[in-house]
Amino acid sequence: NISVMQIVRKRDNKAVHANVDMEGLLExxxxxxxxxxxxxxxxxxxxxxxxxxxxxxxxxxxKREKENT
Incomplete structure (x- = not known):
C-alpha cells in the first residue's frame, strides 16, 4: 500500500494578497x-x-473587441 504522503510532492506555491493587481497575479x-x-x-x-x-x-x-466595433 502507498500512502498519500508518498505520492504528494510538496511545492511552495506562494500566495498573493486579495488586493493584488492583475500584473502581480500574472507574474x-x-x-x-x-x-x-x-x-x-x-x-x-x-x-x-x-x-x-x-x-x-x-x-x-x-468585451473590448465588441466596444471597438
Missing part, C-alpha cells in the same frame, strides 16, 4: 499553476488558477 500564475489568495491576516481565502486568469482575460478581450 505569479506564470510560474505556478494555481495561486493561493490570502487576506490581511494571511488567512487563506481561496485559489486562482491559471485557467481562471486565461478565461478572465479572454472575456475582457472579447
Amino acid at each position: 505569479r500564475v506564470m510560474r505556478q499553476n494555481f495561486v493561493p489568495v490570502v487576506d490581511d491576516e494571511k488567512t487563506f481565502i481561496g485559489i486562482v488558477t491559471r485557467k481562471d486568469v486565461i478565461l478572465y482575460l479572454m472575456k475582457e478581450l472579447e
Whole structure:
C-alpha cells in the first residue's frame, strides 16, 4: 500500500494578497499553476488558477473587441 504522503510532492506555491493587481497575479500564475489568495491576516481565502486568469482575460478581450466595433 502507498500512502498519500508518498505520492504528494510538496511545492511552495506562494500566495498573493486579495488586493493584488492583475500584473502581480500574472507574474505569479506564470510560474505556478494555481495561486493561493490570502487576506490581511494571511488567512487563506481561496485559489486562482491559471485557467481562471486565461478565461478572465479572454472575456475582457472579447468585451473590448465588441466596444471597438
